[in-house]
Amino acid sequence: MALSEAVGCGNLLRWPRVLLFGDSITQFSFQQGGWGASLADKLVRKCDILNRGFSGYNTRWAKIILPRLIRKGNSLDNPVVVTIFFGANDSALKDENPKQHIPLHEYVANLKSMVQYLKSVDVPESHVILITPPPLCEAAWENECIMQGCKLNRLNSVVGEYASACLQVAQDCRTDVLDLWTLMQKDSQDFSSYLSDGLHLSPQGNEFLFSHLWPLIEKKVSSLPLLLPYWRDVAEAKPELSLLGDGDH
Numbered sequence: 743m744a745l746s747e748a749v750g751c752g753n754l755l756r757w758p759r760v761l762l763f764g765d766s767i768t769q770f771s772f773q774q775g776g777w778g779a780s781l782a783d784k785l786v787r788k789c790d791i792l793n794r795g796f797s798g799y800n801t802r803w804a805k806i807i808l809p810r811l812i813r814k815g816n817s818l819d820n821p822v823v824v825t826i827f828f829g830a831n832d833s834a835l836k837d838e839n840p841k842q843h844i845p846l847h848e849y850v851a852n853l854k855s856m857v858q859y860l861k862s863v864d865v866p867e868s869h870v871i872l873i874t875p876p877p878l879c880e881a882a883w884e885n886e887c888i889m890q891g892c893k894l895n896r897l898n899s900v901v902g903e904y905a906s907a908c909l910q911v912a913q914d915c916r917t918d919v920l921d922l923w924t925l926m927q928k929d930s931q932d933f934s935s936y937l938s939d940g941l942h943l944s945p946q947g948n949e950f951l952f953s954h955l956w957p958l959i960e961k962k963v964s965s966l967p968l969l970l971p972y973w974r975d976v977a978e979a980k981p982e983l984s985l986l987g988d989g990d991h
Contacts, residue, residue: 755970757789758790759791760855760963761794761824761825763824765796765831765979766796767795767826768794769797769845770943775945775949776943778793778795780949780956785963787805787970788966788968788969799828800831800843801824801828801832804828810920812860812863814862815863820863821865822963822966824860824921826873827872828990829849835900839892846907850907858893858907869962870918871918871920871959872912872918872919873920876901876933876937877901877902877922878940879941880897881940884940886941888942897942905921920954920958925954973985
């Protein structure tokens, strides 16, 4: 069969999508060993993982750009999962980092607004997972700040307030939530190994996040089929009979 003939045969394969929306911790998640890369590997031939992480962004900016990332259209193109992972920048101290700082009440409003927008474009609350910011290792992050010529511009106790607010938004909006801030500090454990510089995730931190996020995502995608047949199941004499069907197996 010529390629031109094959183009007109079979249905267009629609790859389900998982949208990762967040700040630098999301942007960097496709690096080697990153939690986003691990998701992509886990869901190969089932979902496309879209990295929409924006280093340095807060929820004020995120709320503005979200409609540029996803709009109402064909329901088959809607993400099966959307993660919303902000707070590490919103929780920056106003006096030391006014550009990234977002007041707590606005952070709450912005998160709710994004969940409501997703619902308006046919991505229901059941498809959304909020992720709290991770804890901050102040000593390590202060060293980073000093090297950049500034004072410590974040405090773990303040990050905790934003994490708690994120949990409340999830409860109010009836979405799933991953409480990274609490889990990484469970039983007063030393969480510094989870962070590369006191703020961003280390390889261990990426592994920790993935291990706790995967169960939440798995239950939302468990019914999705493997796209296209296993190679041993392709009809040898007429492969088009196997390959131009509905795409699942």
